[in-house]
Amino acid sequence: MDNFRFYVPTDIRFGKNRLSDELADVLNVYGKTVLLAYGGGSIKKNGLYDQLLQLLAANGNKVVELSGIEPNPRTETVDRGVALCREHQVDVILAVGGGSTIDCAKVVAAGFYFEKSAWDLVLARRTFNGPALPLVTILTLAATGSEMNSGAVISNLTTNQKLGVGAPSMMPKVSFLDPQNTYTVPPYQTAAGSADILSHLFENYFKATEGTDVQDGVSEGLMKTVTKNCPIALETPEDYDARANLMWASSLALNGLTGNGKSGAWSCHPMEHELSAFYDITHGVGLAILTPRWMNYILSDKTVGKFQQFAQNVWGITEEDPFTAAKMGIQATYDFFKSCGIPMTLPEVGIDEEKLTVMAEQAVTHSTIETAAYVPLTAEDVTAIYKDCLTESSYI
Numbered sequence: 001m002d003n004f005r006f007y008v009p010t011d012i013r014f015g016k017n018r019l020s021d022e023l024a025d026v027l028n029v030y031g032k033t034v035l036l037a038y039g040g041g042s043i044k045k046n047g048l049y050d051q052l053l054q055l056l057a058a059n060g061n062k063v064v065e066l067s068g069i070e071p072n073p074r075t076e077t078v079d080r081g082v083a084l085c086r087e088h089q090v091d092v093i094l095a096v097g098g099g100s101t102i103d104c105a106k107v108v109a110a111g112f113y114f115e116k117s118a119w120d121l122v123l124a125r126r127t128f129n130g131p132a133l134p135l136v137t138i139l140t141l142a143a144t145g146s147e148m149n150s151g152a153v154i155s156n157l158t159t160n161q162k163l164g165v166g167a168p169s170m171m172p173k174v175s176f177l178d179p180q181n182t183y184t185v186p187p188y189q190t191a192a193g194s195a196d197i198l199s200h201l202f203e204n205y206f207k208a209t210e211g212t213d214v215q216d217g218v219s220e221g222l223m224k225t226v227t228k229n230c231p232i233a234l235e236t237p238e239d240y241d242a243r244a245n246l247m248w249a250s251s252l253a254l255n256g257l258t259g260n261g262k263s264g265a266w267s268c269h270p271m272e273h274e275l276s277a278f279y280d281i282t283h284g285v286g287l288a289i290l291t292p293r294w295m296n297y298i299l300s301d302k303t304v305g306k307f308q309q310f311a312q313n314v315w316g317i318t319e320e321d322p323f324t325a326a327k328m329g330i331q332a333t334y335d336f337f338k339s340c341g342i343p344m345t346l347p348e349v350g351i352d353e354e355k356l357t358v359m360a361e362q363a364v365t366h367s368t369i370e371t372a373a374y375v376p377l378t379a380e381d382v383t384a385i386y387k388d389c390l391t392e393s394s395y396i
Helices: 019-028 048-058 075-088 099-111 118-123 187-205 213-235 240-253 268-279 283-298 304-315 322-339 356-365 379-388
Strands: 011-014 033-037 062-066 092-097 135-139 151-156 161-166 174-177
Touching: 011 019, 011 240, 019 048, 019 135, 019 174, 033 048, 033 075, 033 099, 048 062, 048 092, 062 075, 062 099, 075 099, 075 118, 075 151, 092 099, 099 118, 099 135, 099 151, 099 161, 118 151, 118 161, 151 268, 161 268, 174 240, 187 213, 187 240, 187 268, 187 283, 213 240, 213 304, 268 283, 268 356, 268 379, 283 322, 283 379, 304 322, 356 379
Parallel strands: 011 174, 033 062, 033 092, 092 135, 135 174
Antiparallel strands: 151 161
């Protein structure tokens, strides 16, 4: 296990109906002028928007709204949010939504103090360590874990780039996690969010660092939690326990708990970011399509032991032959995603062969996948994985 620092100061308020009694006191710590950031209007349909306006009015808050945040938040939207914060001298940002809304709000918070554009801030992602406005979040979709970490991913459709940025100052101060706010999430987004959670766990699980029994055991437990509860939530959207377990798994999957102490770059996320950057697809769906193909592509004498462990501890596969067990685990992963209603080929989400090579080249350029991944991948390797995603697959 590698050296690490684990510091996650986000104050989590988990459970039912916490906002009425606690939101005002939380916001008052930071000030009265609030930027209310949200996406496409789902919070208006489920009544959360009206509830928040009433609470903020009763608390004497001045509310400035940043609405219309995209599923893959764009740099122009971040710039718009920064301008609103500066114009109205915002004290605190209240982000209400899923990971995209929270990611956008994080970069708005940091952009408030940054002299250049939001995209310049993103491009400085490996060196940025500046201040940010305080951020409070109300989570409405279990997926990215952004409610309990310092990272954000922003898209630039002009340059076909989707890149991550993060700094300690961008960590949410307080996050309200009420599973009831995810009851109205559509099945497709519930499935895609669950795929995103699993991908975060996979990316940290499949790394070369030895002696990480704690991290791997926690990851395996969270993986089983997601594969158990996602189908329940799809079948019964208002099952509180299923939604609660997915929500908490989302937070724990990417708050450092499963990744700290394990070095190396992620593999599927850089590849998927290019799919989203060029085609603006749902992030979790892209990850689900890529993951089994990547797993199969890197399966070898060197990696088969970890894949056999994965098959046994996550999917309950007892096959003794290592390669057969590994293949069965990969197939189980593929079948799970498909059973959740996720399209499992690129053509199903509007992607053909035209840009596979350029996307592969950018995946390598914009990451350290070629040198630091669990199994390093060249642009040619990434292209091969993309091509495997063009048709249905079978591994056993």
